[in-house]
Amino acid sequence: xxxxxxxxIDWPGLRETAIRAAKRAxxxxxxxxxxxxGLTRDGRVITGCNVENASYGLTLCAECGLVSALHASGxxxxxAVSVVAADGLPLLPCGRCRQVLWEAGGAELRVDTAQGxxxxxxxxxxAFTPADLASRREP
Numbered sequence: 001x002x003x004x005x006x007x008x009i010d011w012p013g014l015r016e017t018a019i020r021a022a023k024r025a026x027x028x029x030x031x032x033x034x035x036x037x038g039l040t041r042d043g044r045v046i047t048g049c050n051v052e053n054a055s056y057g058l059t060l061c062a063e064c065g066l067v068s069a070l071h072a073s074g075x076x077x078x079x080a081v082s083v084v085a086a087d088g089l090p091l092l093p094c095g096r097c098r099q100v101l102w103e104a105g106g107a108e109l110r111v112d113t114a115q116g117x118x119x120x121x122x123x124x125x126x127a128f129t130p131a132d133l134a135s136r137r138e139p
Contacts, residue, residue, distance in 0.1 A: 009039060011112055014082040015090070017045055018112075021062065022086040025049035029056070033086040036062035038070065038078045038105075046070050046078075063097035067104045078105035082112035090114050098124040 014037050022035030027050055034050040048065025062083060070078065081101060083091045090112050093101060098120065101109060107121035121127075 009080045009110065009117070011080075011082065011117065014039060014045070014080060015084055015088065015112060017047060018082040018084040019086065019088045021047040021049045022084055025062070025086070026051045028052060029054065034062040034083065034091060035086070036066040036081060036083045038066050038082075039080040040070065040076045041079045042076055044073065044076070046073060061094070061097050061100075063093050063100055067100055070104055078109055080110040080112070080117070081105070084112075092123065095124070099128065102127045102129070 017037035018035040020035065021037060022033045025033035025035060027033045029052045032050075036048045038046045040046060046066055046069045048062045048067070048069055050062045051060040051065065053059050063081075066078075066081070070076065078101065083093055085091055092113060093111070101111075102120055102124060105120060107119060107127070109120040110117045111120055111123055
């Protein structure tokens with residue numbers, strides 16, 4: 001997509017959709033409900049929310065739910081993502097989730113931040129990619 005299309009992203013609308021997703025989160029342990037909303041390159045809006053588990057390591061992040069919903073709804077690539085707490089303020093995805101989002105949207109994926117949209121490449125420089133796997137496999 002061209003940069004002009006990126007300028008047409010409805011960031012307030014995407015954030016509001018993420019807020020609605022956060023309100024459906026299951027967060028009885030941390031009390032931090034997180035929602036994610038993603039705009040695909042073909043114009044669909046996908047959502048995810050965090051789902052906690054008593055075994056914290058099994059908790060599912062909102063971004064993981066988002067990527068799962070992306071694939072369950074037909075796949076494609078993410079173009080823009082907003083991740084928020086239930087209070088509506090942006091949350092930056094953790095490193096693990098940045099890597100998950102990289103697979104679903106790549107370097108040019110736009111991420112909503114408190115300072116304005118940034119590319120995922122700016123938030124995850126030198127990401128691990130499928131090219132790294134291909135070049136490092138043992139013969």
